[in-house]
Amino acid sequence: MLKAMEADGLENVHGESVMVPHWVRGNESCTMLEPRQYKVAIMGLGSSVGTPPQGIKAEALVVHSFDELHSRASEAKGKIIIYDQGYVNYGVSVAYRDLGADEAAKVGGVAALIRSVASFSIHSPHTGWQDYKDNTTKVPTACIAVEDAEMFSRMAARGTKIVLKLKMEAKNLPDAKSRNTVAEIRGREHPEQVVLVSGHLDSWDVGQGAMDDGGGAFISWQALSLIHRLGLRPRRTLRAVLWTAEEEGLVGSYQYYQRHKSNISNYDLVMESDIGTFTPTGIMFTGSSNAKSIMTEVLSLLKPINASQLLDHAEGGDVSFWISAGVPGGSLANQNEKYFWFHHSDGDTMSVQDPHAMDLCSAVWAVTAFVVADMEDMLPRH
Numbered sequence: 107m108l109k110a111m112e113a114d115g116l117e118n119v120h121g122e123s124v125m126v127p128h129w130v131r132g133n134e135s136c137t138m139l140e141p142r143q144y145k146v147a148i149m150g151l152g153s154s155v156g157t158p159p160q161g162i163k164a165e166a167l168v169v170h171s172f173d174e175l176h177s178r179a180s181e182a183k184g185k186i187i188i189y190d191q192g193y194v195n196y197g198v199s200v201a202y203r204d205l206g207a208d209e210a211a212k213v214g215g216v217a218a219l220i221r222s223v224a225s226f227s228i229h230s231p232h233t234g235w236q237d238y239k240d241n242t243t244k245v246p247t248a249c250i251a252v253e254d255a256e257m258f259s260r261m262a263a264r265g266t267k268i269v270l271k272l273k274m275e276a277k278n279l280p281d282a283k284s285r286n287t288v289a290e291i292r293g294r295e296h297p298e299q300v301v302l303v304s305g306h307l308d309s310w311d312v313g314q315g316a317m318d319d320g321g322g323a324f325i326s327w328q329a330l331s332l333i334h335r336l337g338l339r340p341r342r343t344l345r346a347v348l349w350t351a352e353e354e355g356l357v358g359s360y361q362y363y364q365r366h367k368s369n370i371s372n373y374d375l376v377m378e379s380d381i382g383t384f385t386p387t388g389i390m391f392t393g394s395s396n397a398k399s400i401m402t403e404v405l406s407l408l409k410p411i412n413a414s415q416l417l418d419h420a421e422g423g424d425v426s427f428w429i430s431a432g433v434p435g436g437s438l439a440n441q442n443e444k445y446f447w448f449h450h451s452d453g454d455t456m457s458v459q460d461p462h463a464m465d466l467c468s469a470v471w472a473v474t475a476f477v478v479a480d481m482e483d484m485l486p487r488h
Contacts, residue, residue: 107287107307107348108120108287111287114289114330114334116330116331117289117290117291117292118289118292119289121286122285123285124284124286124361124362125282125283126281126283126350126354126357126358127153127278127351127355128282129152129153129154129276129277129279129354130276131275131276131311132150132274134150134248134274134275134276135273136219136270136271136272137270138270139269139270139271141261141266141267146219146270147229147230148219148248148250149222149231149233149312150246150247150248150274150276151220151234151248152235152310152353153236153238154236155278156275156277157273161271161272162272162273163269163270164184165185165270166185166186166219166269167181167182167186167187167215167262168188168190168261168262169188169189170190170191171191172201172202175209175213176212176213182210182213183214183215184214185215185216186218186270186272187206187209187217187219188219188221188255188268189202189219189220189221190221190258191220193224196446200223200234202220202223203223203234203236205236205239206218206236207236207238207245208237208242210245211242211245217245217246217272218245218247219247219249219255220248220250221250221256222249222252222255222451224447224449224451226444228453229251231250231251231451233310233312235354246272246276284308284351284358286358286361286362287307287350288346289327289346290330290343290346291330291333291334291343292343294340294341295341296343297343299372299374299484300345300369300372300373301342301345301374301475301479302347303325303344303346303379303471303475304322304326304347304359304376304379304422305323305326305348306322306323306350306353306359306380307319307323308349308350308351308354310353310450310454312450312451312452312454313452313454313455314455314456315454316457317382317448317454317459318380318448318454320459321379321383322380322383323348325468326347326379327346327348328468328471329344329468332468332469332472338476341479342374342484344475347359349424352380356426360427367427370428370431373433374434374484376429376433376436377389377425377435377436378423378424378425378436378437379438379467380422380424380437381421381438382445383440383463383467384440384441384444385440385441385460386413386467387412387440387441388413388417388470389401389405389417389420389438390418390419390421390438391416391417392420392429392434392436394434394486394487396486396488397487400481401416401478404478408470408473411466411470413469415439420436420437421437422435422437432487433487434487436474438467438470
């Protein structure tokens, strides 16, 4: 990666070391034994512990919310808890993936199976990171396909006893060394001032990570490459950062922030693309009203490709530390209605990506970053 960026003519190409969690999935399986034999499609959740080598055989308890789980706590001890929580939106429904195992353990559950956090399914489990809380027993946890979660709900509604056997080899190893990947076009007048574009380079061990977040990482690289090939050099430095360990909890970006926050006054704009690189419509932006007025004019340059909308509230976990500290922030607005069809699943492959749409996204990223970096003054924070 570093050599490829150097070959593109980018400057100050380097890696910044980061210690990251090291979780290994291993083999995993789930079989329904009663009321009939059936192979359940599962995908272990990040940081999950494994089962004993012989697996866990237990009756299942199906619930549709945390409230229902706790109201039926007397039934939960020794059971595998199945959550069929339905899909509201990612921000709401992901709580079951994040906390399902922990809540199951609180009521004596021996494992947790969570309906995949997906807006559409073709019997495809979707993985993701999950969190254990201190002082709670760590129980194995995996996601299951939407169709299987709904099947279990129908069985439970009829009063049918469900018995499962779950086997997971998942294990957590000592932290390992990774890196954030950095490349620049140095500013001609104020090289110490930075406009940052970014995406995360890590992905889950299923699919290819093409959409999440290969697209965001590579339009950030491509934006600088386009500007370099055009022979342009803005007043301020353009910096692309391809984050590591976003999926494990913004680990790489947090360490970058801790390392560089002493220069926060020199960060002009921070942008991240991590919600798809489908056909772009503009930029989602967080900043002062004066900064929004300026960004509206910047985005007007993108009217020829119908990507001139300036929307409120940038979405980007990796740049959230900077935005919370007052740095103007942006994220890519795009027609990503199908994003959660493929997210964290075997379906996240290059077939999801459309080359023309990605070219347009690269253009939005390049134009926005260059124009802001080349203005006489930094974006106002007040």
